[in-house]
Amino acid sequence: MSVEQIKGRFGDNYAYVVGDEKTKEGIVIDPSGLTDNILAHLRKEGLKIVYIFNTHGHSDHTGGNTELARETGAVVVKHAGSAGADVLAVNDGDSLRFGEMEAKIIHTPGHSADSISILVGKSLFTGDTLFINECGRTDLPGGSSEQLWDSLFHKIYELDDDVEVYPGHNYGPLPHDSLRNQKKNNYTLERRTLEEFIKFMLEP
Numbered sequence: 001m002s003v004e005q006i007k008g009r010f011g012d013n014y015a016y017v018v019g020d021e022k023t024k025e026g027i028v029i030d031p032s033g034l035t036d037n038i039l040a041h042l043r044k045e046g047l048k049i050v051y052i053f054n055t056h057g058h059s060d061h062t063g064g065n066t067e068l069a070r071e072t073g074a075v076v077v078k079h080a081g082s083a084g085a086d087v088l089a090v091n092d093g094d095s096l097r098f099g100e101m102e103a104k105i106i107h108t109p110g111h112s113a114d115s116i117s118i119l120v121g122k123s124l125f126t127g128d129t130l131f132i133n134e135c136g137r138t139d140l141p142g143g144s145s146e147q148l149w150d151s152l153f154h155k156i157y158e159l160d161d162d163v164e165v166y167p168g169h170n171y172g173p174l175p176h177d178s179l180r181n182q183k184k185n186n187y188t189l190e191r192r193t194l195e196e197f198i199k200f201m202l203e204p
Contacts, residue, residue, distance in 0.1 A: 001101060001121055002026075002045070005166065005175055006037045012170040013060055018120050019047045020099025027051045027098050028074065029118060029125045030168055031064035038064070039071060049074040050098040055127025055168055056115040057082040079107065082114035090116070106155055110148020111136030117156065124179070125166045130156055132165065132172025135188040138201055145201040149194050157189065 004017040015034045019026035026047040028038055042049060049072040054062050057078065065076050077096065080089040090096070092107035104119040111128040115136075118125040128136040129151055138145045161180035183189055192200060 001123070003123055003166065004041050004045075006034050006041065007170060008032075008034050008037065011060075014166070014168055014170060014175075015064075016125055016166060017041055017045075017047065017049075018101075018103075018123070019045060020101045023099030024048060025050050025099035027053060027103060027120075028068060029053045030055055030061040030127065031068050032061055033063035035064040035067050035071070038068060042072070048072070051075055051077050051088075051096055051103070053077045053103065053116075053118055053125075054082075055117065055125065055129075056112045058112065058128070061127065061168060079105075079114040079116045092116075108151035108155055110138055110144055110146075110151045112140065113142040113144070113147075115151070117151075119159070119163070122160070122163050123166060124156070124159065124163050125168075126156065127168040130165060130182070130186075130188075131167040131169060132174050132177050132182070133186045133188075134171050135186075145198045146194060148201070149192075149197040152189060153191075157183065 002019040006015040013032035015032045016029040052074045076087040078087050080091050090105045094105040096103050106117045108115050108117045108129040115129050138148050163179045166176045
């Protein structure tokens, strides 16, 4: 399995290309308008993209969906809460195969109602739910601190410590990190009751 973390010259969004090195099939997660960079990597590695996943529907992550789908023939995948007629809708617990690998869907609302995290092997792509040493904001339309608390502590926190966290933005000191380290170093993952977390998210 290969994971390519792509960042443009401007902005802090990450796009990802995950490939099955044996079959040369792969997926893209959050194109983020970085279509040229992604296509260049696909040509270099000889990868055929099967799916284009969006961790949520915000335009800084979905930018490039249409062009990339047209260039690769891949199917766009979104959570059922924001999926239109032209995309594949997924729900919590669903999985999609590419090559000999499997992308598992974990519905992780909070930053937005349609947020999903995608687990491939021991690699977790968290979009704007969990960053390195931070978490997503909940004050945008569709955001919910209550849902984010549940997503962080009852879904992501319970995964294996050796899972590697790949965030949607370059907001932290590292481009990615183990969940074990994030449990130790990410102040947003300190154990809090729901009431404490809601209050915490209101702080500046």
